[in-house]
Amino acid sequence: MGEFPVSLDSMRVAARALGDAVTRTPVLEDPDVNAMLGGQLLLKCENLQRTGAFKIRGALHRMLGLSAAETSRGVVTYSSGNHALGLARAARLTGSTAVIVMPSDAPAAKQDAVRAMGADIVPFERDTEESADVVADLVHRTGRLEVPPSAHPQVLAGAGTAALELLEDAGAPLDAVLVPCGGGGLTAATAVAMAEASPQTQVFAAEPALFDDTRRSLEAGARLANPKGRRTICDAIMTPIPGAMTFPINRALLAGGVTATDAEVRAAMRFAFTHFKLVTEPGAVVGLAAILAGRVPLSGRTVATILTGGNIDAARFSTLIGPDTDMKGNTK
């Protein structure tokens, strides 16, 4: 795996560096659910991670690698919320400060939480601006270092510690792992971890049906963007295009891409609520939704997915786990 910017070894280094600053989240299963589904379903619960999402793993690992001068100048990033929360917390933990470029339609709960962690928010318009331009301008004007959501080897290694724990705690050989996929960092890190330590495990990118840029790009063999103007309830993974650093990894290692509709995502949130007593955000259950919709065979196999986060406010959660006939959740 020497050709990739992240490796199992770099994830092990990250795991040691992170220590107990991040939570070793549980891998949950329910024998009654397994009996009902006819296969073994494993949930790596990063919704139970500190700051409510896996993103702190990568953000903190990157911050721990900064020089004193870089730490002092502070950091900047683009994020719809979970990476923002992770980076804001990581900045506090390392004595630094963070500025977050955040889409103006990001959930209010996430914006409020980011501010509560002491970070400054610079709003941007998803449909008319490019987040990269706004971030580049901030870097230029402020001297802050950019800590991207995935496009840095240390961010990828940090994210990969979740896959490392899944491998160690699964208790059974994994036939497949489905990873909710935005920019593709956690997906790529998981793919590398499995390729090195469990090569028989198929890794799939799981995406919202209307944001299936990685799936289409995998089929085309080149990075394809999503059309502007689309929306999904999966706010955490409404990314415009596969990452330039992550896509080559995903193209080389993934078994493919699968999708789930917003209605299937809501059903998966209800499933996690009813059968696992877990609060999940929509973008976190795209893999679970794809499994429940039968897009990857489960029968007689062991299939895992990473529940990537649980940052959602009570009102929105209530709407999304509410009756199907209330479609507000699909247009929010």
Place this chain on the structure above:
Amino acid sequence: MGEFPVSLDSMRVAARALGDAVTRTPVLEDPDVNAMLGGQLLLKCENLQRTGAFKIRGALHRMLGLSAAETSRGVVTYSSGNHALGLARAARLTGSTAVIVMPSDAPAAKQDAVRAMGADIVPFERDTEESADVVADLVHRTGRLEVPPSAHPQVLAGAGTAALELLEDAGAPLDAVLVPCGGGGLTAATAVAMAEASPQTQVFAAEPALFDDTRRSLEAGARLANPKGRRTICDAIMTPIPGAMTFPINRALLAGGVTATDAEVRAAMRFAFTHFKLVTEPGAVVGLAAILAGRVPLSGRTVATILTGGNIDAARFSTLIGPDTDMKGNTK
């Protein structure tokens, strides 16, 4: 501890007998919550247990101790839901059948789930009938064995396996443990586990303010009943009086009893939702509610509570974690 019907040794026996038929639920903490509260808060997450509550531990351990003839004749119990679910599942797992005497005001979701597990329900009226009479009549007429929610040494030993795991997984000496208390079985088992293995740990019974029979009984030194006709949102622990087998243990070993109002319980459910991404039922967070209300000091200490269950339907959960001004949740 030879004077008690349950011991650390009997819990270890139960843990071996149960094996992986029950889940070793995680003990969760969040460093940011700890910083906010000024102490270490540990949550033993039995809401993540198979069947959604700790009760299966005791029910299954008891069922595993039955003779072939007893298993074949089947079992009967009284339960408002969680013990019913545990016993129904345990009966299925051991090739037996279960009949459940259930209050007619038990949550519909629990009644439906009990039926879905193949158990029969016999309704009873909380305010005009005594559950013990209904159960005794069923035992007499059907020859089924009663598996009580707590008043049997094997049920207590099974419940105690949760306390055993908490001790092993806490990672720090426990200053106090708060246990949501209905009949007092889990409380008593936890008290015995701590008294034997961690005698410096204070164990408290945590009860709804209007169902504080154990707290009042501890003060009086004798079992006192709750007045008939009262209600609380904590359906799982609306018990009429401390158990005859459990109260002597609790009287001997508990540091005391604490209470929480329904409004404090709702706040604790919201806290678990927001900070831990956990679905809890009201009766499961009475200990957490008491901690958050400052009834047991947390500052500079390590305090654990057992989240006993998460069996609640989406509509009721949404109401209870909704705005304070919506008081429907308090009268449901």
